[in-house]
Amino acid sequence: MHHMMNAVMTTDTGGYDKLDFCEVPVPTPGQGEVLIKVLAAGINNTEINTRLGWYSSAVTDSTESMADNDADETLSDGGWNGQSPFPFIQGTDCCGIVVKTGLDADPGMLDKRVLVRSCIRTHGFEQWDNHWMGSDFDGAFAQYVKVPASEVFAVDCDWTDAELGTLPCAYGTSENMLVRAGLSRGETVLVTGASGGVGSATVQLAKRRGARVIAVADATKHERLRDIGADRLFDRHDDLLAALGPESVDLVVDNVAGEHFPVMLTLLRRGARLVTSGAIAGPVVSLDLRELYLKDVRLIGTTAWEEEVFPNLVHYVEHNEIRPLLAGTFALRDIVAAQQEFLTKRHVGKFVLLPWQE
Template identity: 65%
Template sequence: MSPSSMKASMTAIVTTGSGGYDQLVCKQVPIPDLCNGEVLVKVLAAGVNNTEINTRLGWYSSSVHGSTNDTSNSEKDQPKADGGWNKQTAFPFIQGTDCCGVVVNVADDVDTGLMDKRVLIRPCIREHGFGSLDNIWMGSDFDGAFAEYVKIRATEVFPVVCNWSDAELGTIPCAYGTSENMLNRANLRAGETVLVAGASGGVGSATVQLAKRRGAKVIAIAGEEKHDKVAPLGADILLGRSANLLVELGEQSVDVVVDNVGGSGFPTMLKLLKRGGRFVSSGAIAGPIVELDMRDMYLKDITLIGTTAWEKTVFPDLVRYIEQGEIHPVLAKTFPLSSIAEAQKEFLEKKHVGKFVLIP
């Protein structure tokens, strides 16, 4: 698309402030101008994540102790001034962390070979290079993919060649990137046993696949009503959310725990880990405040790993896995972009397996 043929405005969902669904406003906004090193991507599909809901609700505030569902049901609460990832959220802005799209324009200093390529955007940007853990996120720290177009640094755009639909590719960036990064940091190896909490969610369902790809034995926790959809992902053992894990598995039975649930189940996870085991997390949807018995940690030489900043290899590896047919998407449902409130409401019901995706 040549600059002369570009229209001046686009439809976007602008999050105007912290609060309820009324803060999600569908409106016309200018198509962003490119700066040096940037490309313009026409959004073909944009995934729905906890992150967008959490940011709108101010869940990242240090004053919030409850689960994401508790926060979503408390719209009478005052907006949280420190509700952003690392600082006050700069409302209004366009959310949207996941993007499958096509490059329609490039800055003068960017290779024109990217034009017309179908791409995935890496949403976690290491702004000071991979030698620093400093990071910013598309759709949280700057405008994202809940729009017809999004601009992004050319370094964060990855062409992908496969027969997946746009919506299927839209399930990948945040969930699979987060999962692969956790497994890298935890150094999950073939033959080890990994326990995946919340295995029916976007990150959880990705983790089951990516852990099996590494040759691990996978124990997955999900609601019993979802087991028929989680089983094909490759779980060796499926347990319900109410299962007594210590009875079912026994103490010191797993090498790695991948837990984005948190909450009251955290102490049990440490008891399940073997000596030298690793606990890795990038979220806490059941609540960020947990009970830690230090003895369970230090007497068993357990490593606790927090992950937000992605490693350099994560995203190119994911593209390779897709192109080589080593993973597959778990697309639960699609919605028009204008139905974002409906999508987020249904998302919070947690009755689905995999990802919801918005189509502009």
Template identity: 60%
Template sequence: MSDSEDRMMAVVTTGNGGYEKLVYSSVPKPVPGPNEVLLRVLAAGVNNTDINTRLGWYSSSVTTDTSATANTQEVQAQQKADGGWNGATPFPLIQGTDCCGMVVQVGDNVTQDLMNQRVLVRACMRPNGYDVMDMVWMASNFDGAFAEYVKVPATEIFPVSCDWSDEELATVPCAYGTAENMLHRAGVAVGDLVLVTGASGGVGSAAVQLAKRRGAKVVAITSRGKMDQLRELGADVVIERDEDLVMRLGESSIDVVVDNVAGPKFAQMLKVLRRGGRYVSSGAIAGPVVSLDMRDMYLKDISLIGCTAWDAPVFPNLVSYIESNEIRPLVAKVFPLQQIAQAQQEFMEKAHFGNFVLIPAQSVDL
């Protein structure tokens, strides 16, 4: 194999900090080991997880929302021992949690039948089994999809038979996986009234679709300019994010709150939950430190459900929904991989509806 065949272009994140930590460069091409496959990356999604990991936002020392943290980090970068999902992030690291790829090489013990199949990667992996909560994340614990090639365990790839484009499939893993996992854990079912915060974002818009698919009624919170798009997506009621939830919905009116926003409205979310209601979250983009009146929780028998590790049925179910045309992708904009800083800057402006996607140079005519 020639030197050029041994290498690939990738975005390497060199440490916690700002956009200057994203370095587009030539790096060694990964080689699959036993029980692994090598994928040619067709498209990679942009999401909060990759930005938060770069910023070290998961550290307990961070108390501001993602946007405020990003602005601070641009001025002063500081390595954080607890800045990743499971402690320190192993920089330098190729990020990229969302991957649609093509199998181009298989390692020992992997069937050749996978060759040349288009697949999605289950980014949240639970190597010790689903009866424990241990997990590893692609692009947090090992190299991800912001590259021309990525190697992953063969158990974590899922062939998908559909007419979606590569870019459309790349919107699915993190956003839809996170949303489906929250609905699964909260037991959302036919007839539930579900409140979805941040409903125009990747996870929020996925949660609206997936809750409707389960037969629930959806109340969606968003900015004024995106309300019509959420109605078209299926939301039954759309609320502007500055509205008082208690005044608009009334106390004890909601069965399930699906919240990746948190911040100042957290207390209102517990007020609108009915007795025995469920609050489920896997994020806190408006601020991780919230005001909790314990009486709103225990006097109403509310369940607070934290979600990070995906349960076993989640990703196979998503693939079946795609193949049955039960959900649809929302691609807001596509960028070449080397424009990752621009893509993340626009992503942080939160003016888009749906998901941003990056395309490696070998997959697009630039």
């Protein structure tokens, strides 16, 4: 095996010039770790957010307006868990093949095609601490990555590498929201930003649970969302309150936030809940507490994944209960073009980088 590999090094917070396609040493797996040859790495909003420093509490804007301004100022607390460890390799989604095992790692994993659980519960599932591949330590925007063996899951299916590369972050985040909110058969769920990675995963995963799915997305994406199970579709400028009526929804899955947040609370019926794991239209919202307490509503914030989430996803894939939503692929060296295309939001599903494609 080579000693050097291609990788994209994120050198600091800021614009696209902070993404450096370069050669770095192939990592060596330590105790309890495995080395994975990365076959496909999905692109997420979060990698762009981290590069822009969006997680800093000083930021109150949407991701889009920051990306447009190609932020210059350095935000020291802009990572998920405070400071990002610049320079480092991003990439939260990894499909690959185990090519080497460190001490105490199961050699039976060798040569298996795997997905990496990118959210690592560092002190077990009883504690909330979590570490993210590609945010807290080097990730999959490279030809090889080393990860704890405990986070590697073999997947036996006929999906392509790129299709598997769409899964971990978006579907993990989505399934985690549905697990924590306890979505059950026959309930009505409203999904905002339904054409995005997490949104489109949620439409599928909520449908898989037997829920009735109302999806909000740009009208150009409606046909695609109907294909994957959305029962009712609205444009984000539609008057949801007029169309659905107050107290009509059991669960809102909202990663958009921004100015429409108050409407979401009004749509919730007694005892309903709203779950979130993001806020792309703006993290600072207006909240009328009466809408919360008078209706016995629960607001659920999610980041750390529950233990069942990843085994669930592997099961769904192996039993053909969900299907991949691959919007397109790019060579790793074309990451800037890929992120620019991602930010135009003309796609449904996920873009994936292929580190071995020339």
